[in-house]
Amino acid sequence: MARTLLALVLLAASVMAVQAASIGGKLRLRSGETSKPVAGVTLTARSESSGQSAQAVSGEDGSFDIPVPAAGRYQVTLDSKTLPRGVDLPAGRSTTLTVDVGEGQRKLVIFPLAQAGAGEQQTGPSAWVRFLQLIVDGTVSGLVIAMAAVGLSLIYGISRIINFAHGEFMTLGAILAYALSSMEGGPQLPLVLAAAVSLIVVGALGGAFGIGLVRPLETRAKDHFAILVFTIGLSFAMRFVLLAVFGPNSYPFREYALQEPIRFWGLILVPRDLTVAIISVLILVALGVFLLFTRTGRAMRAVAANPSLAEATGIDVNRIKRSVWILGAGLAAAGGVLMAVSQQVRWDMGYQMLMFVFAAVILGGIGTAFGTIAGGVVLGICMELSTLVFPVEIKTALAMLAMSAALLVRPQGLFNRAQRVG
Amino acid sequence: MHNSTRFQPRAAVTAALGLCLALGTGLSTAVGQASAGELKIGTLLPMTGPAAQFGPSMLTAVELAAKDINDAGGILDSKITLVNADEAGDANIASQALDRLLSQGARAIMGTGSTSVTLSLLDKVVRARVSMCSGANTGPQLSAYPNQGYFARTSYSAVLLGPVFAQMAIEDGHSKIAILGRGDAFGKGMSEAAAEAFKAAGGEVLATVIYDPAQTSFDSEVQRIASLKPDGVIVIGYDERGKILRSMIERGIGPRNVGIYTTGVLSPEFWKSVNPNDATVLDGVKQAASPLTKGNDFAQRILAQKPGLGTTQFAPEQYDCLVITALAMTASKSTDPTVYKDHIPLVTKGDVECTNYRDCVSALGTGKTIAYVGPTGPTRLNASGDPTTALLETYAVDAKGVSQPVHQIQAKMP
Numbered sequence: 001m002a003r004t005l006l007a008l009v010l011l012a013a014s015v016m017a018v019q020a021a022s023i024g025g026k027l028r029l030r031s032g033e034t035s036k037p038v039a040g041v042t043l044t045a046r047s048e049s050s051g052q053s054a055q056a057v058s059g060e061d062g063s064f065d066i067p068v069p070a071a072g073r074y075q076v077t078l079d080s081k082t083l084p085r086g087v088d089l090p091a092g093r094s095t096t097l098t099v100d101v102g103e104g105q106r107k108l109v110i111f112p113l114a115q116a117g118a119g120e121q122q123t124g125p126s127a128w129v130r131f132l133q134l135i136v137d138g139t140v141s142g143l144v145i146a147m148a149a150v151g152l153s154l155i156y157g158i159s160r161i162i163n164f165a166h167g168e169f170m171t172l173g174a175i176l177a178y179a180l181s182s183m184e185g186g187p188q189l190p191l192v193l194a195a196a197v198s199l200i201v202v203g204a205l206g207g208a209f210g211i212g213l214v215r216p217l218e219t220r221a222k223d224h225f226a227i228l229v230f231t232i233g234l235s236f237a238m239r240f241v242l243l244a245v246f247g248p249n250s251y252p253f254r255e256y257a258l259q260e261p262i263r264f265w266g267l268i269l270v271p272r273d274l275t276v277a278i279i280s281v282l283i284l285v286a287l288g289v290f291l292l293f294t295r296t297g298r299a300m301r302a303v304a305a306n307p308s309l310a311e312a313t314g315i316d317v318n319r320i321k322r323s324v325w326i327l328g329a330g331l332a333a334a335g336g337v338l339m340a341v342s343q344q345v346r347w348d349m350g351y352q353m354l355m356f357v358f359a360a361v362i363l364g365g366i367g368t369a370f371g372t373i374a375g376g377v378v379l380g381i382c383m384e385l386s387t388l389v390f391p392v393e394i395k396t397a398l399a400m401l402a403m404s405a406a407l408l409v410r411p412q413g414l415f416n417r418a419q420r421v422g
Numbered sequence: 423m424h425n426s427t428r429f430q431p432r433a434a435v436t437a438a439l440g441l442c443l444a445l446g447t448g449l450s451t452a453v454g455q456a457s458a459g460e461l462k463i464g465t466l467l468p469m470t471g472p473a474a475q476f477g478p479s480m481l482t483a484v485e486l487a488a489k490d491i492n493d494a495g496g497i498l499d500s501k502i503t504l505v506n507a508d509e510a511g512d513a514n515i516a517s518q519a520l521d522r523l524l525s526q527g528a529r530a531i532m533g534t535g536s537t538s539v540t541l542s543l544l545d546k547v548v549r550a551r552v553s554m555c556s557g558a559n560t561g562p563q564l565s566a567y568p569n570q571g572y573f574a575r576t577s578y579s580a581v582l583l584g585p586v587f588a589q590m591a592i593e594d595g596h597s598k599i600a601i602l603g604r605g606d607a608f609g610k611g612m613s614e615a616a617a618e619a620f621k622a623a624g625g626e627v628l629a630t631v632i633y634d635p636a637q638t639s640f641d642s643e644v645q646r647i648a649s650l651k652p653d654g655v656i657v658i659g660y661d662e663r664g665k666i667l668r669s670m671i672e673r674g675i676g677p678r679n680v681g682i683y684t685t686g687v688l689s690p691e692f693w694k695s696v697n698p699n700d701a702t703v704l705d706g707v708k709q710a711a712s713p714l715t716k717g718n719d720f721a722q723r724i725l726a727q728k729p730g731l732g733t734t735q736f737a738p739e740q741y742d743c744l745v746i747t748a749l750a751m752t753a754s755k756s757t758d759p760t761v762y763k764d765h766i767p768l769v770t771k772g773d774v775e776c777t778n779y780r781d782c783v784s785a786l787g788t789g790k791t792i793a794y795v796g797p798t799g800p801t802r803l804n805a806s807g808d809p810t811t812a813l814l815e816t817y818a819v820d821a822k823g824v825s826q827p828v829h830q831i832q833a834k835m836p
C-alpha cells in the first residue's frame with residue numbers, strides 16, 4: 001500500500017516542461033557502442049479515462065511527439081508493423097507502456113530498439129575472470145592493511161598497548177607526503193622522496209610518542225586501560241587537528257592521479273595498484289629479513305616473547321621499545337602513503353582503516369608480525385571475494401563476520417600458536 | 423609507590439573545570455535569554471563532517487538573509503542575532519548542539535545539512551516547540567514524519583528531484599542505466615526516486631548499488647556497475663564522488679564513454695579530486711540543482727558577502743529558509759514558534775508575489791497574503807513543509823571543469 005502510494009506520488013511528481021502536455025521520446029537503433037535514429041515508426045497514445053487517442057510518426061532524427069489533450073494516464077503503443085525490417089524491441093519487452101502525464105508536461109518514454117534476432121549483448125566478464133579480478137583487487141587492499149597492521153602488532157607485541165592513534169599515524173604519513181609532493185605551493189618533490197621524508201618524520205614522532213608520553217604513563221598508570229583511553233583521546237585530538245589543517249576534501253597524489261589500466265586475460269589492473277602491491281611486498285619482505293636475521297630484529301622478537309627473560313640476557317629493553325615505536329609508526333606512515341596512492345589523501349583515512357587494521361591483527365594472531373601480514377591479505381581478499389555472491393553493500397559485514405567466525409574456531413588467531421597457560 | 427608527586431584530586435578537578443570554563447567563555451560570549459529588541463536565530467549547519475563543503479555556503483546564506491532582514495527593519499522591530507552551532511554530520515553531536523542553541527534562546531533553527539541528522543533531531547525539535555528549516559535536506563522520509571508543522575524545507579525532496587536525473591538520462595537517449603547511491607537517507611531516497619521514474623518511462627535500471635560512504639575504496643562497487651555495461655550512470659553522493667568518478671573512468675565508464683548524472687553543482691575545483699593534471703577529465707558530466715542566478719543576482723551577492731567561498735550550493739535554499747521564517751513571524755505578529763509555524767507554508771503561496779523581505783513585509787502591511795519567491799524560485803510549501811514546485815537548472819561540466827547551465831526544468835508535485 002505504502003509502496004503503491006509512493007509510486008503514485010513519484011509518477012505524479014514527474015518532470016514537467018512549460019508547454020502543452022505531450023508524450024515524446026527518441027527512437028534509436030543500438031548496435032554495439034553506436035546508435036542511429038529510426039524514422040517512420042507510428043506511435044499511438046490512448047487515454048485510459050476518455051479512450052481518446054492521438055498519433056505521431058518518428059521523424060528523421062528518430063524523435064516523436066504525441067500531443068495529448070489533457071493530463072491523465074495514457075497507454076503508449078509502438079506499432080511494430082511500421083518498424084524497419086529486422087528491427088524490433090528486445091525479447092520480452094511489450095510494445096505498450098502505461099504512463100501518467102501531468103498538466104503541461106512533456107513526458108519522455110523509452111522504446112529501446114535492437115536488431116531482431118541479435119542475442120543479448122555480452123554481459124560482462126565470465127565468473128572465472130571476475131573471481132581472479134577480485135583476488136587481485138583484494139590482494140592489493142590487503143597488502144596495504146597488512147602494512148599498517150604489522151606496525152600495530154609489533155607495538156602490541158612489545159608493550160601490550162593497543163595504539164588507537166595508529167590510524168592517525170597513517171593519515172599523517174599520507175598528508176605529509178601529499179604536502180611535500182602534490183600540494184599547490186608546496187615543494188613538489190617526487191613522491192618517492194616525499195614518502196621517505198614523511199616516513200622518517202612520522203617514525204620520529206612515533207618514537208617520541210612512545211618514549212615521551214606512553215612510557216611515563218606505563219610506569220604510573222595502574223592498568224593498561226588508562227593507556228588505551230589515552231591513545232583513543234590522542235587519536236581524536238590528532239584527527240580533528242588534521243581536519244582543521246587539511247580540510248574536509250580528499251585529494252589524489254599528482255603522480256598517481258588518473259591512469260590507463262593494464263589489461264591482461266580480461267583482468268584490469270591500474271598501474272598505481274601494481275606499484276602499491278610491489279612496494280608493499282618489498283617492504284614486508286625487508287621487515288621479515290630484519291626481524292629474522294638482524295641483532296635488533298631478533299632482540300625485538302625476544303622482548304615480545306618474554307620481556308624479563310630478554311632483559312636478563314642483557315638486551316636493553318627500553319632501547320628496543322623505542323626502536324619498535326619508531327618502526328611501527330614508520331610502517332603506519334608507509335601504509336598511509338600506499339593507501340593514499342591507491343585511494344586518495346583524506347583527513348580521516350587512517351581512522352576509517354583502523355577497524356580493518358585491528359581485524360587483520362586479531363585474525364593473524366596478535367603480536368605475531370608474520371601472522372598479521374597474512375591476516376591483512378586474507379581479510380582483503382575475503383572482502384572482495386564476498387562480492388562475487390553477495391550484494392556489494394554487505395562486503396564489510398561479511399568480512400567482519402568471517403573474522404568473528406574464524407576467532408570462534410581459533411581464538412588465538414589463524415597464525416598464532418595456542419596460548420600456553422602458565 | 424611513586425609518592426614523590428602526590429596526586430591531588432581536588433586541584434586536578436578545579437584545573438580541568440577552569441580550563442573548560444576559560445574555553446567556554448571564550449567561545450560563547452552571549453549566553454542566556456535574548457534581551458529586548460533582539461531575536462535569536464540558531465544555525466545548526468555542517469561545518470565539519472562529510473557534508474562540511476556545504477556548511478560555509480549555508481552559513482553565509484543565513485548571515486546574508488539576517489543582514490537583509492535587519493537592513494529592512496528587522497522582524498517586528500527586533501533585530502536578528504545569530505547563534506551558530508555545528509551538526510558535524512553526527513546525530514549525537516547535533517543533538518548536543520541543538521540543546522545549546524535552545525538554552526541560548528533561539529526562536530528558530532536553520533539546518534541541518536543532512537536528512538539523516540534532521541531525522542534524528544525532529545522528535546526533540548517538536549518536543550521543544552521550536553521551528554526548524556533546512557535548505558539542504560532532500561530525503562523523502564521527512565515528508566512522512568509527523569513534524570506538527572515544526573519542520574519545513576526549501577530544498578526539494580528526492581520525490582521532486584529524483585525524476586529529473588531520470589529525465590536527463592532519457593533526453594540523452596539512454597535506455598539502460600545503473601545507479602550508485604550513498605548509503606544514507608539522502609542517497610537511498612534519491613536513488614529510489616530516480617530508479618522508479620526511469621522504469622516508469624520504459625527504461626531498464628540494471629542495478630542500484632548503495633555504497634557505504636565511510637569505506638576507503640569504491641572499486642568493487644564501480645566494478646560491479648562497469649560489468650553490467652550501462653549507457654548511463656547516476657551517481658548520488660557528496661565529496662567521495664571524486665574517488666568514485668576516478669574509479670569509473672579507469673574502468674571504462676567515464677563521461678567519455680557513458681552519460682554521467684550527479685547531484686548538486688560540482689565546484690569548479692572538483693576535477694582536481696579526480697585528476698589534478700587534467701581539467702577536461704569531467705567534461706560532459708551533468709548535474710541538476712536550483713538555478714543560482716534567478717531573482718536578485720543572488721550568486722554575486724553571496725560571493726560578495728564571503729569572497730572565496732568554494733561552492734554556493736544550498737545557499738539560495740538556506741537563505742529562503744530564514745526569509746520565509748521571518749515572514750511567517752511578521753505575518754503572525756509573533757516570534758513564538760507555536761504561533762508562527764502555521765504561517766510558514768502560507769507565506770509561500772498567498773495572493774501577492776514578492777521577491778524580497780522588504781517588499782513582502784510592505785505587502786503584508788496592506789493586509790494582503792503573500793507568495794514569497796526568493797532566489798530558490800517558487801516553493802509553495804505544503805502542510806508537511808515540503809516544496810511542491812521546483813525550478814531546476816541542469817548543468818554540464820565544460821572542458822575547463824566548470825559547470826555551465828544548460829536549461830531549466832519546472833517540476834511539480836500534485
